[in-house]
Amino acid sequence: MTDSVFTKDQWLTALEGLKTSYKIFVPVKDGDFHTFKALDEGHKPDFDYKNTRMSPKSVVYPQSERMFEYTLDGSDPDAHIMKEAEKDYSPKAIVGIRPCDAHAFQIVKLNFDTPEYRDPWWVKGFESTTLVGLGCNEPCATCFCTAVGGGPFDEKGLDVMVYDLGETFLAKAITEKGEDFIDKAQGGSEADDKALKAAEALSSSSRDKIQASVPTDKLKDKGITELFEAPFWDDVAFACINCGTCTYLCPTCWCFDIQDEVFGKDGDRIRNWDSCMFPLFTLHGSGHNPRDKKVQRVRQRFMHKLKYYVDKYHNGVQCSGCGRCVRYCPVNIDIREVAKIMNGYT
Ligand code: SF4
Ligand code: SF4
Numbered sequence: 001m002t003d004s005v006f007t008k009d010q011w012l013t014a015l016e017g018l019k020t021s022y023k024i025f026v027p028v029k030d031g032d033f034h035t036f037k038a039l040d041e042g043h044k045p046d047f048d049y050k051n052t053r054m055s056p057k058s059v060v061y062p063q064s065e066r067m068f069e070y071t072l073d074g075s076d077p078d079a080h081i082m083k084e085a086e087k088d089y090s091p092k093a094i095v096g097i098r099p100c101d102a103h104a105f106q107i108v109k110l111n112f113d114t115p116e117y118r119d120p121w122w123v124k125g126f127e128s129t130t131l132v133g134l135g136c137n138e139p140c141a142t143c144f145c146t147a148v149g150g151g152p153f154d155e156k157g158l159d160v161m162v163y164d165l166g167e168t169f170l171a172k173a174i175t176e177k178g179e180d181f182i183d184k185a186q187g188g189s190e191a192d193d194k195a196l197k198a199a200e201a202l203s204s205s206s207r208d209k210i211q212a213s214v215p216t217d218k219l220k221d222k223g224i225t226e227l228f229e230a231p232f233w234d235d236v237a238f239a240c241i242n243c244g245t246c247t248y249l250c251p252t253c254w255c256f257d258i259q260d261e262v263f264g265k266d267g268d269r270i271r272n273w274d275s276c277m278f279p280l281f282t283l284h285g286s287g288h289n290p291r292d293k294k295v296q297r298v299r300q301r302f303m304h305k306l307k308y309y310v311d312k313y314h315n316g317v318q319c320s321g322c323g324r325c326v327r328y329c330p331v332n333i334d335i336r337e338v339a340k341i342m343n344g345y346t
Contacts, residue, residue, distance in 0.1 A: 002173045003196065004188035005170050005190075005195050015039060018181070019039060022092055025038055027046055027052055028044065028046060036097075045096065050138070051101075053249065055322065055324065057101075059092060066085035068083060073265040089127075091128055093132055095134075096134045097133050097158075098136060099157075102131045102156070108251075130160070130180075131159050132158075133158040135153035135206065137206055143212070145320060148216065150320055151207050151210075152206040152207055159175045160172065160181055161174060170191050170195050170196070214321070218344070219306055222345065233298065233299045236302070236338055237294050237295040239333060241331060242279070242294055242297065243277070246324075249325060251322060251324075255281070256272060256274050276300045276301050279297070305319050306335075
């Protein structure tokens with residue numbers, strides 16, 4: 001596999017050159033936060049960042065996506081026929097994605113790409129995207145990737161791992177997709193032993209900086225009914241204002257709603273991210289709502305991530321430890337604390 005070293009200027013020039021082969025998304029400073037934006041919109045990448053506020057899941061799975069279009073105009077021979085809306089699956093690359101967010105795509109893949117059901121749009125979006133990771137030299141206090149099967153330099157789910165060695169970037173290809181990306185990146189030189197050793201040292205020192213322990217080992221042994229009926233949910237949910245921030249920022253939340261929007265005689269069928277924290281999420285056409293109370297919705301979020309997913313997929317928890325929901329919840333509800341309560345409940 002190809003391991004190449006680039007000065008930081010060479011890396012930026014290489015990314016400019018790669019725009020002929022990929023639509024490149026990079027972290028960009030946007031007010032007080034960072035966000036992934038397309039390089040071809042004139043944005044300046046800033047790789048000296050902790051993580052973006054919104055996860056990059058929208059590159060593969062847009063927040064709003066036109067699925068079908070139709071016309072109700074009887075004079076049109078195609079009237080009332082649903083046609084798939086045009087979508088762009090040309091090659092894309094998310095450059096600078098953190099390992100937790102790459103791990104999150106692997107978690108979500110288990111939902112959208114199964115032997116029984118394949119979501120064609122998610123799968124095509126994912127397959128056309130190359131994930132070029134940037135390891136975390138300085139994880140945040142809210143990060144806990146190491147407690148949920150990841151790590152600040154974990155390669156799982158990445159096509160390329162980039163190490164920030166101060167003056168230079170070391171780019172290590174992990175998959176064929178990644179090798180193709182690095183082969184196309186002009187201006188680098190072959191990595192020498194010194195760079196490889198520096199990368200190794202960086203990876204292990206960074207892992208040691210993450211102290212959060214989030215016990216999840218006993219979740220699989222708990223009874224669903226016992227956890228569902230446990231008395232602690234009122235306390236967990238007490239402060240929640242059902243704003244949905246935790247679910248919208250989360251790279252492993254995948255729920256959506258489908259709506260028709262009609263303009264005159266033409267219509268679009270659109271899917272939009274939705275949130276289990278909103279009362280309308282489960283409102284039936286009959287008016288009945290099986291989760292009309294806040295405590296039921298908060299319980300659903302944590303039971304889904306920490307129990308239903310665990311039992312269904314046997315793949316750990318539905319969380320990559322990015323810490324966004326901990327950082328941005330306006331009332332400080334902390335999934336690490338809830339995991340401790342659920343894991344220790346007897
Ligand atoms: S971010 Fe916090 S307050 Fe908002 S819905 Fe999530 S848990 Fe509730
Ligand atoms: S549940 Fe919270 S910490 Fe886990 S992946 Fe989602 S936003 Fe990140």
